[in-house]
Amino acid sequence: MNGTGLSSAQVTVELSDCSAQDAAAVFDVLRTAFPQDAAADGAAVSPPGAGGGATVWTETFAISGAGRAVPSGAAGTLTRPVSADVQGGYLAVDQLRAFLASVFAVSGEGAAFGDQEKDVHLCLANR
Template sequence: MNATGPSSAQVTVELSDCSAQDAAAVFDVLRTAFPQASPADGPGSAAVPPPDADGGATVWTETFDIVGAGREVPEGGAGTLTRPVSADVQGGYLAVDQLRTFLASVFAVSGEGAAFGDQEKDVHLCLANR
């Protein structure tokens, strides 16, 4: 992948340890600022069996085009989370940084780890209400 090509502006966001309501709150805020790479009606999900079945969980996934700095969330547009949400964000260095900065303008964000590659990075964040 070329760092200056269109794919360097795409960021995949995976949310776990949360309800569909919390995933929608996060993704709705992101949709106000960034277009989706593949638009959907609601949060896309890669569903794994429910926790009581085989210890699996649901992971909510969407991919966004980060073509510039995120626009501001309209007044009252920030969702409220019922509990902290784990977010894994993967994409080009600049795009991931822009998305993280935007999330920090809406939620309390703490970084819990990162993996750095040649042209991409993967950051694990915890999102909570401010």
């Protein structure tokens, strides 16, 4: 066994075109639905030489099942639409996208399909 089953359940979420507050709102909802055993590995990354340019917020989640329901009123409110790039195994990405659609208004803006993973670009907004 090569362990690909475990890695296919890992989904990386990159948020851009948003404030730290909006990134926290999305990631807090995801952490509630997909609790992690270890401390969150979230990071803010600015491209080299960006000089105050765009910031990308990144976190990886272990997806097992459809995700826990978020208590009513616990979903954060976004100040503006957020761009989300989601990468991981087919089933895990589909589960995460379905969960996001239960909390936010989600529109798909593109996808790239690989042998064992797919990348999906989404736009998240308030319902």
